[in-house]
Amino acid sequence: MATDRTVMPRAASEIRTFDVETDVLVVGYGCAGAAAAFEAASSGAQVLLLERASAGGGSSALAGGEIYLGGGTPIQRACGFDDDAEEMAKFLLAALGPDADREKVTLYAEQSVRHFEWLVERGVPFKPSLWDSPTWVPPTDDGLMWMGENSWPFTEIAKPAPRGHRPTSNDFGGWLLMKQLTAAVAAVGVDVLCDTYATNLVEGSGGDVLGVVARRYGMEYTVRARRAVVLTTGGFVDNEEMLALHAPQLVGHNKNSDGSDDGRGILMAQAVGAAVKHMSAGQIGISLVPGLIARGMIVNGQGQRFITEDTYPGLVGQAALYRQNMDVWVIIDEQGYEAVPEPERWGVRPYHVAGTPEELAALIGVPPAGLRATIDVYNEHAARGQDPLFHKSDRWLRPLVPPFAAIDVKMGLRPPSESGSGRGSGASVFTIGGLHTTVDGEVLNLDGRPVPGLFAAGRATSGLHSWGYISGTSLGDGTFFGRRAGAAAASM
Secondary structure, three states: OOOOOOOOOEEHHHOOOOOEEEEEEEEOOOHHHHHHHHHHHHOOOOEEEEOOOOOOOHHHHHOOOOEEOOOOOHHHHHOOOOOOHHHHHHHHHHHOOOOOOHHHHHHHHHOHHHHHHHHHHOOOOEOOOEEOOOOOOOOOOOOEEOOOOOOOOHHHOOOOOOOEEOEOOOOOOHHHHHHHHHHHHHHOOOEEEOOEEEEEEEEOOOOOEEEEEEEEOOEEEEEEEEEEEEEOOOOOOOOHHHHHHHOHHHOOOEEOOOOOOOOHHHHHHHOOOEOEEOOOOEEEEEOOOHHHHHHOEEEEOOOOEOOOOOOOHHHHHHHHHHHHOOOEEEEEEHHHHHHOOHHHHOOOOOOEEEOOHHHHHHHHOOOHHHHHHHHHHHHHHHOOOOOOOOOOOHHHOOOOOOOEEEEEHHHOOOOOOOOOOOOOOOEEEEEOOEEOEOOOOEEEEOOOOEEEEEEEOHHHEOOOOOOOOOOOHHHHHHHHHHHHHHHHHHOO
16 A cells, blocks of 8 residues: 555545545645636636644744735725836846746736736735835835846846735735635635545556545545646745755755745656756845945955845845855944844844954954955945946935944844744755646656646646745745646646
């Protein structure tokens, strides 16, 4: 008898009677699963949604809540910004890394305004106001924020427009998104079965996917899907073995998940021949306050700058981990530190203060000559409102004056609602690679052909991204392509 220790598929011929049958089976109840279930049910299919936890939400409910939308949404227009799908796609293709999925990005941008409307129709509220300074998550309920579109080099690639749309919630808003999607799922009559962990796909004699085997309260539970199975089971950051195999640079860091991103859905699909993409790619949440580095600088172990500091902070994190191995420091002066309102500092304080760059370098262990040269060159150009090396906006340029302070990102930071600190790597990570899918969520095999009866969406897939990331492209990608996967599965 197969157990949940193996991910190999169960032959349909081995199952005498299924515990339940449905038209479309969705596995995983985060934002992608909710969107898929809603669209499948709205298309007239009977839908069953399986969730391993005792309630839906997953990592989506813990997210900041940003949804990357553009092309001229009502929120953008209300805040005075013109935008179009072409400019949105240009930015995403540049920001999401080499080999970002052009077909998915183009379609997502073209239908972004309609997706915004879909979210509003599901009851997700957005306030027509702009948060206008660098941050991870605004402490206000402003409905729009910049995601690096107004920073170099993107200003030379696409016309800048803020596209980070936020549900109307102070601080984190993923809970509000999931609250509204959960209500929408219930309204269309989707059956939800919680405390049920899918372990294996059920495979027919012709290689088609016919359902899943799951564990429910310690007992085996089988589900037959008459039309299709949709996997929305999340990434694999919580699976140390998979991380070591595919994304070793993410090993040993804090994890940004609800603890259930174990990659099981990806492995189940691979076991029936599914292909994967970009499995080494990850997002890096670096433990720094974006408003501080915008007003100062971030340097590596040689005391040198390595990225423009007013860009999207997740790109700073990726550069810090992948190019600098997290050997980085935030350098700031007193005026720059005090310019960030106290609630936006998240409790972060300088750990080293000195009167000269050389003294500060000695305290943090970087070459004194290197840090001195970096600060001198920065100050020389900042005095003229210029940054020829990294093109930081002149809005944030000002010569740094002693005393100088250094902030150790490895000491971590906590949002105002939390307490405590602990030295770690300075990074919180999650995976963004996964199953190779079409724009309609069909899971492709190694020949590039759809695996019959199998769809996927969300972080279980390789979505818009390759080795780049912008906040809002997980919730945006998950809901948008979850919708398409659910509708396609229902049409089988």
